[in-house]
Amino acid sequence: MDAIVIRGARVHNLKNISVDIPHNRLTVVTGVSGSGKSSLVFDTVYAEGQRRYVQSLSAYARQFLERLSKPDVDWIDGLAPPIAIRQKTFARNPRSTVATATELYDYLRLLYARAGETYCPGCGQRVQRDTVDQVAAKMLAQPEGSRWYVLFPLGAAKDSHALRDQLFELRRKGFYRLFQQGRIYELTRPETLLEVDFAQPVYVLLDRIAISADLHQRLVDNTETCYREAGEVVFLEASGEQLFRFSEKFACKQCGIEFLEPEPQLFSFNSPFGACPRCHGFGDIVDYSPDRVIPDPYRSLDEGAIDPWTKPNYRHFYRYYKRLWGRRVRTDVPYIELSEEERQLVWEAVRESFEEIGRKKYKVHVRVFLSRYRGYSTCPECGGSRLRREALWVKVGGKNLAEVMRMSIGQAYEFFEQLELPPHQAAIAELPLTEIRQRLKFLYEVGLDYITLDRLTGTLSGGEAQRIQLATCLGSRLVGTCYILDEPSIGLHSRDTERLLNILRELRDLGNTVLVVEHDADII
Ligand SMILES: [Zn+2]
Ligand SMILES: [Zn+2]
Structure with missing residues (x-):
């Protein structure tokens, strides 16, 4: 079947119309007002397509949908699943924005969860957990032959009794040396421990190493042991000159504050976890x-x-x-x-x-x-961004999600086109980044570059709303569908009409049937 075949359509003022509408083509239905364009396209083709779709569902699913009556037509065949893109059909969700309506926001959340870098609000430093491999690589980069102590901090004990248990436990596990202020104390000789000031930081000495190319495995083992015992590892140069502290905690090393690790939920203002507690995500x-x-x-x-x-x-x-x-x-x-x-x-x-x-x-x-x-x-707490503070400490390309949301589509398009992620992040963030770029490109191409991502969909004009839906359809890359549009050129500048036509052609070339009701001479 290479066409939608209609025989004897009599809906409203249609006078027994018979027509074939070819598939995978862009077809314009035109005529003076009152000639029955909408009756043919919406009330016949779309209505029957919908009715058959609903009938194909299970009885269980059907009970939730309204019963659709059969349009007045003798025979109709070759229908594809129809999607109508009308002006102004957004649901009246007061929180819906351009970014959420286009699913851009879902991919932004994913991008920020995967490639976001958290910065400490106290000192501005990057918050990172140090992986065992990163620690090993950093230490292997030190001068060949340089000598280091490998240490982990001994947790503070609440009294001398607890301290004795702690030291006993260390010996049982096979650790024999303590380290403080450049001096080493043997756990096997308790009398020397009297000189240790347990009110000051004390470390357990795990190993002494000299940097050489074949040290990788030993560094990994040492780091894993220290992480297991204390969650951190300290490398102190034997000369006392340099000290490196690595932590498996997601914390600011300068301020010692632990942070939430980015996850998609953190960036959702519709979830109690991510929403600003003051305004509950309304902004x-x-x-x-x-x-x-x-x-x-x-x-x-x-x-x-x-x-x-x-x-x-x-x-x-x-x-x-x-x-x-x-x-x-x-x-x-x-x-x-x-x-x-x-x-x-x-x-x-x-x-x-x-x-x-x-x-x-x-x-x-x-x-x-x-x-x-x-x-x-x-909202004074989130500045209208709707997100809890912690979410705004996370940045991609130097910008947090609230800053991106305040961008216009044109600015965001440029920002994400130019965004370059470090290799390890680029790999895990490839999917959301590709989706974001594509969706912004479509929105840009339908001439909406001036609209900001946080614009409420309730405040869009009918034409803008329609073009946003179009861009979203393009983004979803459905094929074998019949798209039906009602006068999409309304509210468009003539230069944007050409852009719109390109989109419609693109939809068609993906393998869809596009049906347009239109007066505009340029489109026709
Ligand atoms: Zn800090
Ligand atoms: Zn708020």
Whole structure:
């Protein structure tokens, strides 16, 4: 069957139409309005395709779907599974963004989990766990013949009794030497241990090595032993000059803080694990809104810049705080000219006064009064990124996920095209990175380069929403499907029409049937 064969279609105003629509081609259905283009394409081809798809499902699955009635047509055959791309069909999920609707976000999460580098917020250093092989490689790179102690720290004991048990246990395991401040103490000669200051860091001496090319296995064994005993290994040059400390913990070596290892969940604002705890992943919170409390920032405080304090019941707050501030807040210059410190004092006072007023919340007019000054504002904890802090410490190519989400599609396209990952990361991150690049390319090609990734889909125009769906379909690379579009050129600049046509041709060349209802002469 190389065509969709329709015989005797009479849906709505169709007058017994018979037509063949070829497969794997781009077909435009056109005509004056009211001629029945949509009746043929949507109400006949799409409706029947859907109905047959639903019928092919099990009785169990069918009970969850609405019953579709058979369109008024004598005979129709050669249908492919239809996908309709209408303008404005996004579900009204308030959290849905361009990135989530296109599945870009899923691949970004995967990319950040696999190739993300965590940076310590305290000192800015890269947080890493040192693998045994990395440790061995680092030590083999030291000058040939240089001599090193291999040590691991002895954990602090809570009292002398516990310490005795600890030392006994070490001997039982076959460790015989302690190390402190360049001196070695034999566990077999307890009298020497009296000189050890157990209040200071003490190490267990595992081995003494001289760097040579054939040392790899011994370094690996030493490191594994130290990791097993203490989770870290210390190499101290015998001359005392250099010290290397490696840890199997995912921690900042400078600050000693342990970090969460990146995993896809950490970057999901829809999951309780990844969502910002303050705004629960919405990016904004209901709070007193600066715009409402101070509607005209060009007024001075004396002129009544703080709206709630101009009401007869609450004027006393202004008199009280003005006296309290003294010279710390200038009340005779426009609010907008106040310094950061002055504004902070003002806001503390405003909050205090609201709390005071709120004590009478049982009175309806008080609740109404307070609600007048509340509004949505950007969550101060996550800065609107919706993610918990820990997720924002992870970077790819020097940018965290929130910074990427604020990029426009054009900027993100360039960023990921130019992104070069170190070889070991490139291998494990190849799949998500390829998907991200491809999806951004499609979005770019449908002329949406100016839209930011965090744009809420609810705020897109119908044409933009349709093109985003198109790009997503291209990204999913389905074949043998019948794509049905309703006037896709609406809202497009003429230069973008050519781009759109390229996409439709690309969909067709993948092995799909594309059916377009259109007036636009360029498309036709
Ligand atoms: Zn640090
Ligand atoms: Zn937040």
